[in-house]
Amino acid sequence: MTASAGRSHGNAKYHLEHCRCPVCTQAARDYENNRYRAIAYGRWQPFVDAGPVRQHVRALGEFGIGWIRAAKLAGVSTGGVSKLLYGDRPRGLAPSKRVRPETALKLLAVEPTLDNLGDRTSIDGTGTRRRLQALVYAGWTQSELARRMQMNRANFGKTIVSTLVAVGTLKTTRALYDELWRVEPVGAGVPASRAAAARQIAVARGWAPIGAWDDDVIDDPNAYPDWTGHCGTPKGRAIHYRIKVPVCRPCREAHAAAGQALAA
Known part of the structure; x- marks a missing residue:
């Protein structure tokens, strides 16, 4: 699956693309309930129903984790999973109707975490976009970032605005961001004129700087950058005007709410 193809609504789309429609939400809920029940059964039965375990292994495939890889991650034989x-x-x-509880528990313990996903699996691109855009805001040119990621410039240009990216790209971006977020681009060899041009591009496109993101929200599609240090509070709107940054949605809403409270 390519990073731009998307996927059908269901459990994988809920987790990888953060779709919260009723179909995806119910699919994720049903899947987790089924998994927890299967794990609970494994605590006391000499053999357990293979159905939920088989469903789990197949679901892992939707995340790009094939059954052979799932078997290796679980530490069980590939022959048994076959x-x-x-x-x-x-x-x-x-296909097997029952499995040993220890085998079931090991397979059910394999989850589609970032480390377990295949590098080509497509995933929500929010965190990747924000990290790369923040680095450009800091003065890193897109050409230099593309070079460091070993990516051609055209593909980088798509990645920095893409809704979906490959897991491998997300991992590479995170590593690059951790390496560069405190490094001054000019001191690292980026010509001053090009660093200034990069910042101008970021400002013109409304990209948020590194300081606007905390580590615990940068990957959250529902989070907003804290441009002012007070975004989402009545103080934020005035600071936006002072630093000449367009007022963000949380600050607009906080200002409106404060006005309504005074009028009440």
């Missing part, structure tokens, strides 16, 4: 999914074809046997 029989779980496909049966014993040479012997004409159907």
